[in-house]
Amino acid sequence: MLTPSGARRSRWALSFADLLLLLLGFFVMLQAGGQRRDAMLAQVRQQFGGRAMAQATEIAASELFVPGEALLTPLGEARLTRVAQRFAGDQGRLEISSQGSDPGRQRFDSWDLAAARLGAVARALKDRGVDRHRIVLRGLDQLDGAAGKGQVIRILPAQ
DSSP states (O other): OHHHHHHHHHHHHHHHHHHHHHHHHHHHHHHGGGGGHHHHHHHHHHHHTOOOOOOOOEEHHHHBBBSSSBBBHHHHHHHHHHHHHHHHHHSSSEEEEESOTTTOOSSSSSSHHHHHHHHHHHHHHHHHOOOGEEEEEEEESOOOTTTOOOOOOEEEEOO
16 A cells, blocks of 8 residues: 555656657657758747747759859759849858758769769858858758759758
8 A cells, every 4th residue: 555655756757658658759759850850850949838939941952054064054043043132131140951862963972972062052141131140051962852852952050
């Protein structure tokens, strides 16, 4: 037979175990999210009353660049002009990252091409009115998220 103090101790242990299982489940979901991590975190933040995270702009590198190069096409320049107009008036950081690799590369290896393309996007945004101090280059993720998607340039307004 449990005494009142024994019941209190077991109630505390049960609550603590519930908390640990919730945290474990959250981190498993976070890890399993992979490429969709930011979207999942925004939804979790919204559920707990936080403000929604800004949506990232994802553009396939094939829509911006000459194949296998870090040279913007006229359509790519026009697309980045629209992106720059969208973010030029904001005050927060813009994080630019690269995901995936371009199978059509010839002159560069995948790291050099991805880095050169990130630099080209950053310069294009700066030349179109985005303050250079707001632009942060985040990194190169070589894993292709969706099969056949190739390299994707991601522009995310940071909170």
